[in-house]
Amino acid sequence: xxxxxxxxxxxxxxxxxxxxxxxxxxxxxxxxxxxxxxxxxxxxxxxxxxxxxxxxxxxxxxxxxxxxxxxxxxxxxxxxxxxxxxxxxxxxxxxxxxxxxxxxxxxxxxxxxxxxxxxxxxxxxxxxxxxxxxxxxxxxxxxxxxxxxxxxxxxxxxxxxxxxxxxxxxxxxxxxxxxxxxxxxxxxxxxxxxxxxxxxxxxxxxxxxxxxxxxxxxxxxxxxxxxxxxxxxxxxxxx
Ligand SMILES: [Zn+2]
Numbered sequence: 001x002x003x004x005x006x007x008x009x010x011x012x013x014x015x016x017x018x019x020x021x022x023x024x025x026x027x028x029x030x031x032x033x034x035x036x037x038x039x040x041x042x043x044x045x046x047x048x049x050x051x052x053x054x055x056x057x058x059x060x061x062x063x064x065x066x067x068x069x070x071x072x073x074x075x076x077x078x079x080x081x082x083x084x085x086x087x088x089x090x091x092x093x094x095x096x097x098x099x100x101x102x103x104x105x106x107x108x109x110x111x112x113x114x115x116x117x118x119x120x121x122x123x124x125x126x127x128x129x130x131x132x133x134x135x136x137x138x139x140x141x142x143x144x145x146x147x148x149x150x151x152x153x154x155x156x157x158x159x160x161x162x163x164x165x166x167x168x169x170x171x172x173x174x175x176x177x178x179x180x181x182x183x184x185x186x187x188x189x190x191x192x193x194x195x196x197x198x199x200x201x202x203x204x205x206x207x208x209x210x211x212x213x214x215x216x217x218x219x220x221x222x223x224x225x226x227x228x229x230x231x232x233x234x235x236x237x238x239x
Contacts, residue, residue: 043087048130049075053098058135060204067133077223090123117191128196142175147198150183154195165229
């Protein structure tokens with residue numbers, strides 16, 4: 001009951017913020033757009049495209065598409081929406097790369113994770129969102145699911161908002177199953193006290209999810225839904 005009341009309020013705030021952004025885009029008003037940018041200039045969001053370079057992540061069961069490539073596409077689209085809304089975006093990668101880290105030798109995956117952790121710690125973001133695609137042994141499993149660190153209360157709230165938006169906008173197209181946000185023990189979620197979520201955007205082990213996830217139009221809808229969720233969370237977090 002309490003949760004529902006809170007979420008209704010969040011949606012109201014979000015509708016106001018988004019309608020301003022959308023209206024500014026529609027009329028193409030650079031002066032007004034600058035005003036909204038200045039008003040929200042202090043918002044910083046880290047957008048993390050999971051995997052990259054030698055670490056392709058999981059592989060699409062039908063087309064062989066790399067998770068790392070899809071993650072990057074969705075992450076860059078999400079970043080464009082956020083920047084369009086006047087939010088400063090810090091990307092952990094913008095290409096098909098793994099980054100080294102001076103403290104880690106001989107384990108490229110670990111070095112890359114430490115690099116990402118440093119990006120988050122240095123940018124002190126208002127939110128961190130990490131984009132991934134899922135894979136499961138049962139090919140029938142479908143849909144987008146969100147994860148948070150159970151020790152991070154704001155992260156849990158952020159994850160619940162993202163999951164709710166994905167259940168509303170995306171999961172009806174990915175098999176129709178609704179998920180609850182779940183806790184997970186992941187370095188990216190635990191490496192800083194900032195609110196962080198991992199969005200597993202669908203299953204590359206399912207051919208229908210895969211077909212949707214490789215479609216540029218679906219990627220754009222997915223990214224826009226994630227953008228909405230970030231805006232709702234930022235509005236709620238700052239009050
Ligand atoms: Zn992944």
